[in-house]
Amino acid sequence: MDGYGNPTSAVDACVPPPGYVGNANDCNDNDNTEWIGAPCSDPASDGECTALNTECKCESGAGAKTTYYFDGDQDGFGDPTISMDSCTGAPVGYVDNNFDCDDNDMMSYYQGSYCSSGCDCITTVDAACQCAISDPDNDGICDGLDVCPGEDDKIDTDNNGIPDCAEEPC
Numbered sequence: 001m002d003g004y005g006n007p008t009s010a011v012d013a014c015v016p017p018p019g020y021v022g023n024a025n026d027c028n029d030n031d032n033t034e035w036i037g038a039p040c041s042d043p044a045s046d047g048e049c050t051a052l053n054t055e056c057k058c059e060s061g062a063g064a065k066t067t068y069y070f071d072g073d074q075d076g077f078g079d080p081t082i083s084m085d086s087c088t089g090a091p092v093g094y095v096d097n098n099f100d101c102d103d104n105d106m107m108s109y110y111q112g113s114y115c116s117s118g119c120d121c122i123t124t125v126d127a128a129c130q131c132a133i134s135d136p137d138n139d140g141i142c143d144g145l146d147v148c149p150g151e152d153d154k155i156d157t158d159n160n161g162i163p164d165c166a167e168e169p170c
Contacts, residue, residue, distance in 0.1 A: 002026070002032035002092070003092025003093050004023060004035040005020060005023050006029040007024035007025075007026065009029075021092075027056035028056075033084070034056070035052065037087065037088035037091070038051060038084075038086065038087075040058040041058070049064055049065040049087040050087065051087035064087070067085050068083065068086055068094035069094060069096075069097065069098040070084070070093060070094055071100070072093070072103045073100075073104060073105060074093075077100035077110040077111075078094065078100055078103075079103035080098035083098070099111040101129035109129070111124075112125065115131040148163055148165030148166055152165070153165065153166075
């Protein structure tokens with residue numbers, strides 16, 4: 001099941017039955033890389049992006065080749081380990097980013113999503129799919145909210161709610 005329908009095996013229905021899709025764009029039902037718009041090799045293309053046309057023949061001048069990433073859980077974030085190139089837009093089930101950290105779970109985290117780091121601030125998931133923490137002064141306050149980077153924001157000897165490092169000396 002590659003998301004592209006076999007033009008020689010059609011069924012009239014209001015809703016596609018199991019195993020069928022709402023298009024007839026498959027060029028080879030036994031190969032999930034051959035569909036209308038899929039990139040192909042044409043030695044005469046001189047580096048241009050070549051794609052399978054509506055007759056499933058390789059044709060140059062199809063546009064720019066772009067890498068798309070499989071989005072199995074359909075959350076809009078692609079799996080960085082499964083990609084496909086296309087000259088004519090995203091293949092069915094693929095997106096233009098590789099930000100998903102767990103493509104088996106729609107509710108999981110992705111690069112840029114918020115996460116709990118244990119600090120006194122909200123942080124985001126980084127490119128390594130880890131909760132990004134930047135607290136070089138180890139005061140438990142991440143740099144994005146740190147009033148005094150390099151000093152301990154939790155020291156407030158006069159208990160006025162302003163860290164001592166932020167108050168001007170008299």
